[in-house]
Amino acid sequence: MSDVEVEIARVEAEIARDRAALLDRLIRTALAELRPHPRDAVTGSSAPPEAQLPTSVHSLGPTGFSGMVMQLRDTVASGDVSRGLGDALLAFLFSRATSSERLEVRDQLLLQAANVAGGTTWAKAKRLNAELAALRKGRMPDSENPVGVLVRDAITYGPNGRYPGRRQVLRILTR
Incomplete structure (x- = not known):
């Protein structure tokens, strides 16, 4: 492999890493700005939204993942989040879902x-x-x-x- 090919591969890997980090940050920011779901009133969760977010989609567990999706769908339907952003977030979540x-x-x-x-x-x-x-x-x-x-x-x-x-x-x- 030539030096140019090695450099191209390094730059492509860096771009992919930066893109994944940007998408992750976008989703965390958008979810942190969502209004609390009515189910949160029952649990009495008082932690800040960032502390409630899991580190990955797979750590949510089945009910946590479907709950997040339903909350995001409700938020898009109510107009709190634009349909484009909601669709992008859902696509991102489902791209990483089992x-x-x-x-x-x-x-x-x-x-x-x-x-x-x-x-x-x-x-x-x-x-x-x-x-x-x-x-x-x-x-x-x-x-x-x-x-x-x-x-x-x-x-x-x-x-x-x-x-x-x-x-x-x-x-x-x-x-």
């Missing part, structure tokens, strides 16, 4: 969609399966259909964009 963390977020979003749909467990499962069938056919829900939007997000954030089967949807609802 498959099990993504699966838990998918299940949480499907449960939220079922709660919005209302009715019996069977009626909720039928509605979610209808929304999943529409997505499989390429029909995207409009913003006036909150159940469809939640189901679309569940598939988007889920592991590998896989669609759950009918029995799996029912299992998720009956847990």
Whole structure:
């Protein structure tokens, strides 16, 4: 390897390190500025936001990761954070999430969609399966259909964009 190639490799590694550090700092700053989630009032956490942040996404554990995602989604929906920044933060979080963390977020979003749909467990499962069938056919829900939007997000954030089967949807609802 020539000196030029070695120098190019060194500079590329330095740029990658700086980019990762910048993204990490961006996420920590944005999350520190988020308003406290109503669940924080129950726990009575009084530590500053920076002290509450984990050192990595994987140290959050399953409920911590899905809780962070739900809090970020709520904050974007309320307008406290711009949609562009929220989408960038979600993309960054999911780029570092494990498959099990993504699966838990998918299940949480499907449960939220079922709660919005209302009715019996069977009626909720039928509605979610209808929304999943529409997505499989390429029909995207409009913003006036909150159940469809939640189901679309569940598939988007889920592991590998896989669609759950009918029995799996029912299992998720009956847990």
